[in-house]
Amino acid sequence: MEGGPTNNLISKLGSQGTLSRFELISLIDSLDESVHQHLRRTAHRVRVSMYGNSVYVRGLIEFSNICKQNCLYCGLRSGNKQLSRYRLSLQEIIKCCDEGYRLGYRTFVLQSGEDAWYTTDRLAELIRCIKHSYPDTAVTLSIGERSDECYARLYEAGADRFLLRHETASRALYDALHPTMQFEQRRERLQALQSIGYQIGAGFMVGLPGQTSADLAQDLLYVQELQPDMIGIGPFLPHEATPLRDQPPGTVERTLDMIALARLLVPQALIPATTAMGTAHPQGRELALLAGANVVMPNLSPMSVRDKYMLYNNKICTGDESAQCRFCLERRIEAVGLYMDMGRGDSLKYLDRSGQPSAPLIP
DSSP states (O other), rough: OTTTTHHHHHHHHHHHSOOHHHOOOHHHHHHHHHHHHHHHHHHHHHHHHHHEEEEOOOEEEEEEEOOSSOOTTTTTTTTTTTSOOOOOOOOHHHHHHHHHHTTOOOOOEEOOOTTSSSSSSHHHHHHHHHHHHHHEEEEEEEEOOOHHHHHHHHHTTTTEEEEEBBOOSSSHHHHOOOSSSSSHHHHHHHHHHHHHEEEEEEEEEEOOOTTHHHHHHHHHHHHHHHHOOOEEEEEEEOOOTTTTTTTTOOOOOHHHHHHHHHHHTTTTTTTTTOOHHHHSSSHEEEEHHHTTEEEEBBOSSGGGGGGOOOSTTHHHHHHHSSSHHHHHHHHHHHHOHHHHHHOOOHHHHHHHTTTOOEEEEEE
């Protein structure tokens, strides 16, 4: 099969970094067991050529599960009245950072639902405190849609990165799944963040109800056009307290294919091996790392709230201490021939933009 038309498309993508929309849809439709490994090996080679065998680690702090939005797939949706809500104080968040810093983390990801209690002033104070205490760290925000003024002030306070998945590049699918949100607004927010100077992360779910190969191709072409610093891709996993609770989950195989294709289309991007992948398959994160991913995000949230930040059913690692998460992932990463890099782990795109030298590749 190495000389077949599907493998020829993979080889073209690996060497040229682009395909037409028609070619991409054809490739997605043609992927089967005979070509999965060729695609993922190609993506892994490209990833190693860009970043070596290092896997960047971010400490994740899920500081509020309160959200004003009502997305049909999300366990934090405002319509979920069964969920016990929480928000961490600024002091509790700082305590998580203190523990993470002692464990070696040099990037903190502050993630929440869209919770208006955390005003721009409060968030700016939090960021300044983290950067003052730990000036060698990067702060990543994942807090949803805010105003240009808010984004600019948080950047000025010291925030380095912002994760805002576009969720799906299909307008029809986006509108169907996000009754309280707007398709164009999501894209405008990503463009605003990029213009301000953040390292931005976009991304999408695989296996959404009604999603087609053409939709997935559009997702991939959108991230190629946007050129984000990070691309988060994970399987759709249903949550019991949402309207999509009875829908089948996205498959690990199709998600690995999308990770590999994203690596080939945007070779300099950082791509996480997500917790959702680890939830969907016992070795899901390892498989993602071997298909082009190069970031993991162990949890630093307090044990008392871990099981309340449930975007989907059966989320892993909710019962592990922070140190357990960190060293468990290190063993898993080393088991597949890679190594854990505890540095800031900036994207090559950012290093190019800022004129900074990239770290030497470690084979």
